[in-house]
Amino acid sequence: MTMASDKLTHSDRVLNTVQQGNAAATSSLAASWCRSALHHGLDPAASRKQERLGAATLAGLRESNGELIAAAAPVLDQLFGNVGRTGCCVILSDIDGVVLEARSTAGDSPLFDAIGLVPGGRWGESAEGTNGIGTCLVEQRPITILRGEHFASRNIGVSCMDAPVFDPEGRLVAALDVSSARAEHGEAMASLVAALVQDAARQIERDFFCMRYAGARIVYSPDRPDSQRRGRGVALLAVDRDDLVVGATRAARLNFGLGNRPFERPRPLADVIGDGSSSFDDSERAILRQALARSGGNVTQAARELGIGRATMYRRMERVGMSPGQ
Known part of the structure; x- marks a missing residue:
């Protein structure tokens, strides 16, 4: 089966699920597919738009999230040290799903750049449909979206493991993501990585809190x-x-x-x-x-x-x- 037919089959499966009257009640994944199609008006078969923020806009967004980035950067480096050599990238997005920080090896960077998992990439559910970053932010819980679970056919080559990050006041501010485009990374690998991501997200929250209340x-x-x-x-x-x-x-x-x-x-x-x-x-x-x-x-x-x-x-x-x- 060719890649084009894979994508067509996936698109048909998504649309068939959405068209079922009770689809949203059957699973959280189906509910996300329904949000993507019915609420955001997205087409699973559409080609990639490659929407990314410009350098000036991204710089302003990074500045406004400076305290978060300062707390997260050492944790991102540590997490990348654990998963980077397996072909994974590490991503920190803001509350709207815009990528603020990214870590990947030199050999894997061109692939993740083509996918859009780079600073300025927009991965909110309203932009890309069901995906690790966007759906994690909507549901405010750790989530794994494997290849064929994505809404958009253009994203079925990637698996994403995500956890939400809350600020020192308990408000959702970010999503921590590890993504892999390697076919040999299946459910077992995803489960192991997901645990690392959740631990790292909690560490960011601890460090963020301690930085905010350094005098207490x-x-x-x-x-x-x-x-x-x-x-x-x-x-x-x-x-x-x-x-x-x-x-x-x-x-x-x-x-x-x-x-x-x-x-x-x-x-x-x-x-x-x-x-x-x-x-x-x-x-x-x-x-x-x-x-x-x-x-x-x-x-x-x-x-x-x-x-x-x-x-x-x-x-x-x-x-x-x-x-x-x-």
């Missing part, structure tokens, strides 16, 4: 058992020297019902976590004990290391049942 104390709250499976990430709280919560990751907001808006006023840490959070107390106790151990039991020095006042240190110790002698 970062407190870890153990996640609920199902939080990682649902893609919530790590629950972190940013606390000032008076034990007031000034920031929270998406996972922490979900865990503690904090909503998705910036804090208009700081809230006491004890009010946020509740008095019955024994798992949090265990984590807090460990942090205090480590600081005291490093200071040789000197409470004043331990408080200084944690960036809090001596009186606040004593209050925190009392709350978790520690005495100065411990």
Whole structure:
């Protein structure tokens, strides 16, 4: 079967699915195909438009996402170091699916350039139909789109593994993507890469949060058992020297019902976590004990290391049942 007939068969399959009255209810993939055709008016058989942002527009977009890129760049490099030699590229897009950062080997770059997986490439679902980047952003969850699962026939040579990235206020800001155009990369390979992508996305969120709240104390709250499976990430709280919560990751907001808006006023840490959070107390106790151990039991020095006042240190110790002698 020729490539042209492959694409024709794929286009027919997509349109047949869309034309079924209940197609959107059968699977998330079918729902995305329906969005692509019915809402965005796309044709799966259309040739590639090669829509890319101009250099000046892309530069402005990168500047406006500078904090995100600064947090993500080391993680992108690390992820590319793990998957680049297998023929994969690593992509970071903005919330609209525009590629901000791309990593690929010199040998694979011409292929990904032809596909459009380069800075300035537009991969929102409204532009390319069902694809890893665009559909991940629409559904706000980790997603894998294998070759024939793409909406557009022009994209069936690629498999994409994606995870959403949320900013320090818990808002969706980006998609992290690893794409492969190698035929030997099947479902098993995609599953392994998808796990790496999700871990990398959560690392970007952690680093982004810590950069944003560099002047605050970062407190870890153990996640609920199902939080990682649902893609919530790590629950972190940013606390000032008076034990007031000034920031929270998406996972922490979900865990503690904090909503998705910036804090208009700081809230006491004890009010946020509740008095019955024994798992949090265990984590807090460990942090205090480590600081005291490093200071040789000197409470004043331990408080200084944690960036809090001596009186606040004593209050925190009392709350978790520690005495100065411990």
